[in-house]
Amino acid sequence: MRQLAFVGLIAAALAAATPALAQNAGQIIQVRRGASCAGCNLFQADLSSRELGGLNLSRARLRQADLSLTVMNRASFAGADLRDVNAYGGVFGGANFAGADLTNATFVGTYLEGARFQGANLHGANFSGAEMDRATGLSQAQLNQACGDQATLLPRGLRIPACR
Template sequence: MKRAIGMLCFCLAAAPVFFLLPAAPASAGCGDRPAAGVDWSKCEKRRLMLGSQNLSKGSFVRTDFSRSDLAGAKLAGADLTEADFEHARLAGADLSGANLAKASGSRANFVEAVLKGADLSKAEMARADFTGADFTGATMQKAELGRALLNDAVLDGADLTKAEIARAVFAGASLKGADLTGAYTYLTHFEATDLSAAKGLTQMQLDAACGDAKTVLPEGLTAPAAWPCGQE
């Protein structure tokens, strides 16, 4: 009996213990099909037709989506840190709560995209089209939005602290509670824009910007004599 018990103990001691070890973290699967939670980090996804795909909560860190069609795609909660959207189409896409910090999207189409609560800190979106997009509560600190189109966009409660918005167009945009502290407003277009509830706006910023008789200003600020701006 003692010998049998001893053999049993030896067998248990020698048994593999791999079942006790935690599973190794999955690596990005560039060949994986589009799906919620997919990991395409650092993958090349250029010139693809991904419209209306559900990619919510996916990982796309430094993914190259340049010139791809993502119109109507679901990217809510996705990690798009440093992703490349140059010339991509994201019209009507849901990017609510997505992380687009340091993402690039020169000349990308974000018309009527939903970016509620998204993080666009230091994102480079020069000449992107955000007409009718919803940035409610978005973080846009130090974002590069030079010459971007934000006509009729909703930026209520958005943080545009130190954002570069030179020559960007905000005609008809809603900026209730938006923080423009330190934003660079050289020739920024605020024609027909209600700025009365915007925060952090100074007379110096307005003097560098463009507006017209329909621009509504915060209390204490006045329209510059140079308004409306002439043609550049």
Template sequence: MTRITPFFLALAAALALPAAASALTGEKEVQRFTSFGGACANCELAGRRLAGAHFIGANFSGASLVGADLRGARFVGSVLAKADLSRADLTDAHMTGANFSHANLTGARMRDVEASGTVFSSANLSGVDLTDSRALGANFNGATLTGAAFTDANLQGAVFRNVDARGANFRDARLHATNFSGGRLDRASFRSANLSGAALRGGSFRGADFHDADLSHVSLAGADLTGARGLEQSQLNEACGDAQTKLPRGLTVRACRGSGIVVKVPPIPPVPALKPAQPGPRYLIIAESF
């Protein structure tokens, strides 16, 4: 017979309630918050209501959070590598030093998130809405971003090397010193985006929209901009390329010299090692009343 410990009873009770629940005490409303720490690799938390939850130094690698309500959640130094957060609601979430590498975030709602320095390398973010988000220095290396929306997002210094972001929307985004080298961004929209100092080296931007985009100090060496829309010679006069750069008919670009401008961006935190769970409690659940 399986013995049910008080720890697992507490866990079940915590997950059965909304993460930010309210109760009435006399005439005062008491707000309760749930915090998670320790290890819970491969946990089943699909559809859970965890709005406002705090994941502090937690290892949720491989966990299922499909469709979970994580609005306003905070992921501090936590590992969610290979976790399934498809269709999860992460609106207003804060991800500080978190690792979402190889995670599935397809169709997730991530408007207004703070993800500066967060690792999304090789993650699947197809169709994700990151409108108005802030992700300075974030690492999207090798991620799938097809159809993702980054409208009005601040992505300065972010790394998008070797991404598949075909059809993604970067309209009005701040992309200063962002690295798109080797990426597939065909039909992506950079309308009115600030790409100053960005690296588009060796990337594919066939049919992309560059109407009113700032391309000052942009490196287009080896980039394919065949059929790019809204691209003007005045924009290219501020950029540079090489003999392998492909441009729409009638447009030219000067040769790159030197390494371009140098911009200081927030460093990307080290990725925590994925270690086996140590003996002791698998969860730390703290209920705080205010």
């Protein structure tokens, strides 16, 4: 019985010592300097107000990152985790969001002309005031999961529910 309790204590101590999926500070610094970092852990990274065009951040974990007022034209976020991202006022012309998870992301006032959204999860994403009338890969089913307002520019024939 004592041995079981001891083994349990050791297992609990090891679990506590194992880092959770926290951000990788070195990878964040690398991206802030303009380097691509596919598959990196950029959880809660502050990349706001930077010019970082053309980066490859495919499959990266950017959950809860701050991309507000960032210029990331032609960046690839294919398959990336962008849940709860704040991209307010950002510029993402020609960016690739194919297969990305944008659940509850904020793209208010964001420029998304030419961005690609094939297979992206837009559940709860806010596109109020976003310019995305030349975005590709958007379906009505995707947009039904997101929200916007009268200022949201969408490709012809598509509409988006109003945010509440």
